[in-house]
Amino acid sequence: MRRTSLWAGAAAIVAMALTACQPADQPTAELDTAFSVPVEYYTLDNGLRVVLSPDNTAPIVTVAVYYNVGLRLEPRDRTGFAHLFEHMMFQGSENLGKMEFVRLVQEVGGVLNGSTRMDFTNYFEIVPAHKLETMLWAEADRMKGLAITQENLTNQQGVVSNEVKVNVLNQPYGGFPWLDMPQLANTNWYNAHNFYGELSDLEAATLEDVQEFFDTFYAPNNAALAVVGDFDPAEARAWIEQYFGPIAAGPEVPEFDISEPRQEEEKRSSKVDALAPRPALAFAYHTPERNSPEYWAFGLIDQILVQGEDSRLFQRLVQEDGFTAGVGGSMNDLGNIYNYEGPMLWTVSLYHDADVSADDILAAADEVVERIRTEPVDEETLARARTKLKSSLLNSMEGLFGFGRADLLASFALFDDDPSRINRIEEEFAAVTPELILQTAQEYLRPTNRTILTVEPGAAEGGAAAGAGSR
Amino acid sequence: MRATMKSLAALLGGLAVVASAGMAIAQETPPAGGEPKDFNLAEATEFELPNGLGVTMVPYGKVPKTTVQLVIRTGNIDESADEVWLADLMGDLMKEGTTTRSAEDIAREAASMGGSLNIGLGLDRSSVSGTVLAEFGTDLVALIGDVTLNPAFPESELDRLRGDRIRQVSIARTRAQSVTQERFRAVMYPDHPYGRLYPTEEQLQGYTLEQVRGFYEANFGAARSHLYVTGMFDEAAIREAIEAAFSGWKEGPPATVDIPEPVTGRAVHILDRPGAPQSTIQVGLPTVDPSHEDFVALSVSNALLGGSFASRITANIREDKGYTYSPFSQVSSRYRDAYWVEMADVTTAVTGASLDEIFYEIDRLANEPPSEEELRGIQNYLAGIFVLQNSSRAGIVGQLAYMRLHGLPDDYLETYVDRIYAVTPEEVQRIVQEYIRPDDMLLVVTGDRDQVEEQLVEFGTPIVD
Numbered sequence: 001m002r003r004t005s006l007w008a009g010a011a012a013i014v015a016m017a018l019t020a021c022q023p024a025d026q027p028t029a030e031l032d033t034a035f036s037v038p039v040e041y042y043t044l045d046n047g048l049r050v051v052l053s054p055d056n057t058a059p060i061v062t063v064a065v066y067y068n069v070g071l072r073l074e075p076r077d078r079t080g081f082a083h084l085f086e087h088m089m090f091q092g093s094e095n096l097g098k099m100e101f102v103r104l105v106q107e108v109g110g111v112l113n114g115s116t117r118m119d120f121t122n123y124f125e126i127v128p129a130h131k132l133e134t135m136l137w138a139e140a141d142r143m144k145g146l147a148i149t150q151e152n153l154t155n156q157q158g159v160v161s162n163e164v165k166v167n168v169l170n171q172p173y174g175g176f177p178w179l180d181m182p183q184l185a186n187t188n189w190y191n192a193h194n195f196y197g198e199l200s201d202l203e204a205a206t207l208e209d210v211q212e213f214f215d216t217f218y219a220p221n222n223a224a225l226a227v228v229g230d231f232d233p234a235e236a237r238a239w240i241e242q243y244f245g246p247i248a249a250g251p252e253v254p255e256f257d258i259s260e261p262r263q264e265e266e267k268r269s270s271k272v273d274a275l276a277p278r279p280a281l282a283f284a285y286h287t288p289e290r291n292s293p294e295y296w297a298f299g300l301i302d303q304i305l306v307q308g309e310d311s312r313l314f315q316r317l318v319q320e321d322g323f324t325a326g327v328g329g330s331m332n333d334l335g336n337i338y339n340y341e342g343p344m345l346w347t348v349s350l351y352h353d354a355d356v357s358a359d360d361i362l363a364a365a366d367e368v369v370e371r372i373r374t375e376p377v378d379e380e381t382l383a384r385a386r387t388k389l390k391s392s393l394l395n396s397m398e399g400l401f402g403f404g405r406a407d408l409l410a411s412f413a414l415f416d417d418d419p420s421r422i423n424r425i426e427e428e429f430a431a432v433t434p435e436l437i438l439q440t441a442q443e444y445l446r447p448t449n450r451t452i453l454t455v456e457p458g459a460a461e462g463g464a465a466a467g468a469g470s471r
Numbered sequence: 472m473r474a475t476m477k478s479l480a481a482l483l484g485g486l487a488v489v490a491s492a493g494m495a496i497a498q499e500t501p502p503a504g505g506e507p508k509d510f511n512l513a514e515a516t517e518f519e520l521p522n523g524l525g526v527t528m529v530p531y532g533k534v535p536k537t538t539v540q541l542v543i544r545t546g547n548i549d550e551s552a553d554e555v556w557l558a559d560l561m562g563d564l565m566k567e568g569t570t571t572r573s574a575e576d577i578a579r580e581a582a583s584m585g586g587s588l589n590i591g592l593g594l595d596r597s598s599v600s601g602t603v604l605a606e607f608g609t610d611l612v613a614l615i616g617d618v619t620l621n622p623a624f625p626e627s628e629l630d631r632l633r634g635d636r637i638r639q640v641s642i643a644r645t646r647a648q649s650v651t652q653e654r655f656r657a658v659m660y661p662d663h664p665y666g667r668l669y670p671t672e673e674q675l676q677g678y679t680l681e682q683v684r685g686f687y688e689a690n691f692g693a694a695r696s697h698l699y700v701t702g703m704f705d706e707a708a709i710r711e712a713i714e715a716a717f718s719g720w721k722e723g724p725p726a727t728v729d730i731p732e733p734v735t736g737r738a739v740h741i742l743d744r745p746g747a748p749q750s751t752i753q754v755g756l757p758t759v760d761p762s763h764e765d766f767v768a769l770s771v772s773n774a775l776l777g778g779s780f781a782s783r784i785t786a787n788i789r790e791d792k793g794y795t796y797s798p799f800s801q802v803s804s805r806y807r808d809a810y811w812v813e814m815a816d817v818t819t820a821v822t823g824a825s826l827d828e829i830f831y832e833i834d835r836l837a838n839e840p841p842s843e844e845e846l847r848g849i850q851n852y853l854a855g856i857f858v859l860q861n862s863s864r865a866g867i868v869g870q871l872a873y874m875r876l877h878g879l880p881d882d883y884l885e886t887y888v889d890r891i892y893a894v895t896p897e898e899v900q901r902i903v904q905e906y907i908r909p910d911d912m913l914l915v916v917t918g919d920r921d922q923v924e925e926q927l928v929e930f931g932t933p934i935v936d
Contacts, residue, residue, distance in 0.1 A: 059510050094499075095498055099781075108855065111859070130506055132504065134503065137502050158792075166816040169749075308578065310582035325635035387583060397534070
């Protein structure tokens with residue numbers, strides 16, 4: 001076995017051995033497919049929620065800090081600010097100047113990112129396991145406070161406006177449906193504004209706005225820290241106390257009313273997309289309150305109707321009717337069915353040709369939807385939906401080298417004060433009956449709970465666009 | 472937001488560092504951390520069926536899932552000039568059923584295992600694959616075997632799938648990134664499949680079931696394929712399932728070897744996109760492929776120049792100037808073929824200025840070696856990425872398939888990190904001088920011609936359309 005140095009230190013790569021062929025009849029142990037996630041959960045005196053989940057599969061560790069503020073809660077004249085603020089968290093803190101944070105992570109052999117979602121903003125690093133202490137120190141440093149200049153802010157306003165251009169303004173179907181649908185289906189401003197932000201609002205942001213947002217939301221008592229990977233929990237606890245413990249708790253975060261009223265009438269809108277060569281269609285329904293019995297039933301409905309090529313909408317709209325190549329669908333366009341807290345939409349979308357009308361497609365979709373509202377699902381379909389959910393939960397946990405697990409643990413800590421529920425999700429779905437699915441579908445898949453969006457093509461067929469984005 | 476939640480590949484090129492501007496005076500230095508831990512590369516078992524199908528099994532991880540991936544050395548490389556995307560259409564039709572299973576059967580069976588069946592046709596490699604709950608690993612092997620060996624190619628589905636591909640191409644042609652890439656490839660690879668990124672609608676309209684069948688018969692077979700199994704599985708049972716599913720596969724012809732002769736030389740192309748708020752840029756040139764002795768040094772040089780968060784180009788045009796959101800450079804490789812490219816979507820008014828800065832950073836590295844410290848940072852980064860690349864089921868298959876395609880030595884993974892650390896500052900300088908030469912670069916810009924053309928004249932006489 002050959003050993004080589006790694007990370008300029010004592011570590012070794014243990015060589016891959018290409019062993020010769022084993023006899024096929026060699027007796028093997030029974031496959032052990034039981035899986036549960038270790039969870040240690042506690043709260044620091046300053047209110048920071050901490051979740052530790054060791055896993056020594058690979059010598060890497062994920063550190064993820066989640067702040068309990070997302071796209072909904074930005075100031076009214078500052079659309080897009082929560083996301084712009086996320087960028088500012090990379091622009092300098094007390095002991096790490098502009099982008100020194102990024103260089104620190106990269107130079108220890110790690111990767112990092114941040115993202116702004118409906119109900120949280122996260123910052124995470126995936127690094128070699130022995131750099132855990134370094135990352136805890138660095139995340140604590142920026143939780144203490146920012147040290148940024150007008151120049152940094154101006155620079156990131158430029159970067160973010162380029163982000164909006166590349167992802168929305170200069171793209172056919174830019175923002176469809178993930179940015180468009182919440183603005184149409186919701187009525188409460190917190191849920192119904194432009195989350196990416198108007199360019200004029202982004203440009204208007206000041207350093208004072210940045211400080212005020214930090215002071216309001218970025219405190220240990222409004223955050224969760226998750227550590228996943230190859231580490232010793234006792235050692236991690238000591239470092240967390242050392243680096244995060246001294247950070248003072250912030251004032252209590254104000255209450256925001258983010259509730260949505262029950263939708264009583266179907267809504268329908270259309271937009272012309274100057275860059276799009278073909279029509280597109282999306283429809284969305286408000287979903288049951290998170291963690292209610294109907295919510296778990298809706299998770300199964302999502303699987304039965306739209307997840308995978310076995311789903312009823314795929315089989316009908318793609319396989320039978322040939323309207324489209326695929327049907328997109330999700331309960332949380334900016335995440336998964338677990339990592340949000342607040343009103344949510346189940347959105348279905350597809351691209352189609354001009355020789356088929358949106359109404360024809362909707363009529364076919366309605367037949368599929370009406371079936372689940374009137375006919376109890378059979379055992380085979382229900383069992384398959386549960387299997388798909390179990391498998392997709394494992395996918396979520398595995399995502400990005402352990403980050404996916406940290407994401408669920410931090411979300412369950414922030415929103416439910418109970419990260420150990422990661423191990424009980426399968427039970428929740430197992431408890432759902434065909435009757436509950438029927439009742440849930442009757443209430444939540446009502447036509448009057450639906451919003452329809454059609455995209456009219458404004459571009460020449462198959463050629464260069466006539467003009468740039470219409471907004 | 473979704474936009475900032477990038478895949479790992481994109482993540483390598485996101486944020487960046489500026490060494491000088493606005494740095495706070497550090498009162499504390501970061502704790503160094505402990506001693507590095509050993510990294511165990513997963514152990515692989517290999518065998519071959521009598522028909523030539525190679526098999527690699529790599530037990531990995533604690534999550535009860537099994538990944539099975541059949542890699543076939545075929546794809547668009549086996550299309551003639553009037554067969555663009557015939558391979559893709561064939562792949563679509565393979566999912567529509569076998570001699571004993573309907574399309575719905577395939578979809579349901581895969582879903583009942585907690586997975587899906589995926590068929591992807593690439594430029595020089597294609598795959599039939601899936602990931603399922605571990606108790607269904609052998610069932611997945613059987614399903615992949617049936618779909619691969621016994622496709623029914625039902626004529627009834629051909630027009631629908633053709634329509635889907637026509638719609639897809641129509642939409643792709645309105646995306647600035649797609650048309651930029653199409654032109655870049657067309658200029659670099661004239662008269663080669665790599666230069667034909669999208670078919671015309673007429674081509675797609677014309678393909679017959681006989682052509683689809685013919686493509687399958689000519690290009691699918693055991694001799695040019697390799698099967699990878701990774702995750703949690705019972706080796707003996709999986710092996711038995713593989714023998715049952717694939718022993719009857721015909722050997723077929725060996726993989727096509729059609730190594731392109733890419734065009735090198737400065738040319739400037741503008742694709743007009745009236746009113747576009749950004750210019751979409753690809754700038755690059757043919758370079759050495761992964762089998763070349765300089766390739767590892769080229770990878771290090773690329774990571775330092777434009778291929779990582781903290782790279783020089785990203786630091787300059789994103790974190791200093793704010794011209795762009797996601798600039799990124801990479802070495803894009805195929806069998807015995809590769810090119811280096813920098814890609815960026817920049818605000819229209821600074822199109823020329825962005826290119827000036829990109830060339831400035833290339834020249835700076837060609838004129839002066841990086842510091843030991845800067846290089847060490849990049850080497851640490853690539854060593855860390857290497858561990859990540861070998862720490863997931865998909866990553867492990869990706870690494871092994873990459874080695875196999877490029878014919879890399881068996882000790883490639885074992886020695887990779889040493890070779891990363893062996894690169895010197897002077898070597899980085901030499902690599903840039905030798906392989907990343909601005910004067911030989913092709914430059915494709917999709918943007919608002921009225922605003923962009925004048926900005927590009929300094930780089931050469933633009934070819935506009």
